[in-house]
Amino acid sequence: MGPNYHPKIANMLGFCIIGGNAMATVLDYSAGVPQAAAVRDAGYDGAVRYISPPRADWMRGKPIQRAEIDDFHVHGLDVAFVWQYGKEADSDVMRGRDGGLADARAAKQKLDELGCSNHPVFFAVDFAITLEQWNVTAVEYFRACCEILGRERVGIYGHSRVISWAVEDGVIANLGGGKHLAWQTIAWSWGELSDEAVLFQRAGQVTVGGIECDVNDVWHHYWGQKPVSEVAPQPQSQPESSGPIVVRYDADFTADMPGVGYRSIDSIQSICVHTVECPPERDGIAVAQWQTNPANGSSYNVLAGADGILILCNTDDFMPYAAGPTGNARCLHISLTGYARMSREDWLDDDAKLRRTAEQIASWSQLYDIPLEFIDADRLRAGARGVHGHAEISEAWREVNHTDPGPGFPYDVVLGYAQELRNTRQPNNPTPTPTPETPEQGEERIMIRWILDQLVGPEWDTKGPRFTGWKATEGKTFVDFVAGKIRLIPEIARTVATLPERLDRIEKMLTELQKQK
Secondary structure, three states, rough: OOOOOOOHHHHHOOOOEOOEEEEOOEEEEOOOOOOHHHHHHHHEEEEEEOOOOOOOOOOEEEEEHHHHHHHHHHHOOOOEEEEOOOOOOOOHHHHHHHHHHHHHHHHHHHHHHOOOOOOOEEEEEEOOOOOOOOOOOHHHHHHHHHHHOOOHHEEEEHHHHHHHHHHOOOOOOOOEEEOOEEEEEOHHHHHHHHOOOOOOEEEEEEEEOEEEEEEEOOOOOOOOOHEEEEEEEEOOOOOOOOOOOOOOOOOOOOOOOOOOEEHHHHHHHEEEEEEEEOOOOOOHHHHHHHHHHOOOOOOOOEEEOHOEEEEEOOOOOEOOOOOHHHHHHEEEEEOHHHOOOHHHHHHOHHHHHHHHHHHHHHHHHHHHOOOOEEHHHHHHHHHOEEEEEEHHHHHHHOOOOOOOOOOOOOOHHHHHHHHHHHHOOOOOOOOOOOOOOOOOHHHHHHHOOOOOOHHHHHOOOOOOOOOEEEEHHEEHHHHHHHHHHHHHHHHHHHHHHHHHHHHHHHHHHHHHHHHHH
């Protein structure tokens, strides 16, 4: 994988690169059945096919028949299998344990009929499932599937977050090397790519052999196309009990404020908990979008919304507009949807939100060596490191007067969850081996510096955000200069609109002058 490779861009362009090689693409379809020759001639390497019955009359391609499998094999194509009957309103997985037992038994029977008895099955989560729906109902569906088929034969189709939840709960096949039997859809993934997935379903469709088909990028050599008995064991990934706590955000915004700016991470002292002062069930993404407007005067590093949604608003090296000058500079800020007046029982009703908050706090604790203990205003003012609320900042430095997250906030529960994560995740810190810089890397650094020069000026400071601008752009960075000229756009547009008329006049004048000569 070269230094210029970016997976999101690669997927937008319609290809995937792993280990330096262009990877395969496979189809999935249900409206009909294209001939295997048409699939091969169109450049695809196989298909993921439904073994579930059709939900509607137009689904003439469900379920797959033995003749189609034989046709694929004759033409050198591979086949994997998926089970999906319901969709958003009546998703299979929302039937819980009983549904999982029934569907896994039916899938097993169909695979036996097809002569594919030891193949795995992707079970579809084809809607915007929330963490609460997963924890309460859907995970039980997958546990039941594992009971019938064995975990090594169970896969999942869904958005990036549900894949992570399935991996965490151990209800899909672990292929080793960080890969699991997971098929990601671009839908509801908010631009995030799943590191664990082996297949990625793109947006849009293609027509192959007269049939509308979805296209999927293959991200691993095994994507369910062979019986599990034929798959060589893969080296297992590093145990979950070691390594850094990596937070997976459900969305990523920039909610910075003018005049706040960057800070050295060496200045970080503590972790501050806030409340947004909105209904606890409020969509966290809507709050983050609101905060992107500087006029609203509010931002954090991270937001925790309903159903365990965690949103990155500003990176750790940026001071959010959250708790006065001193608190902004010294603290990492996480805010939860809810009110400071909420009782302990109110907070405990949304366990998913508390656990995601704890996940973020545990990650910060590990990264910046911040103790997982509550500190009061006196200790905070004295320079102690730990976890506290906005109320403690107000009392410590008297720059603000907020009292959130309130006396009912369950610090003991959240810090307990965070400590559990810290206990099971110890960072690996091997001494890095210096890598000599190659000529290509040197050229890249020169190019990066040249780009920065053009954007922010020739004397930008590598130690901090000091941007000088250019004389040609009135001492401003490129972005600030352009922003200041936006008001000229209407006049420019009017001028451009009258250019044809002006050119006609000039042409007539030149013609008249020619006649006079």
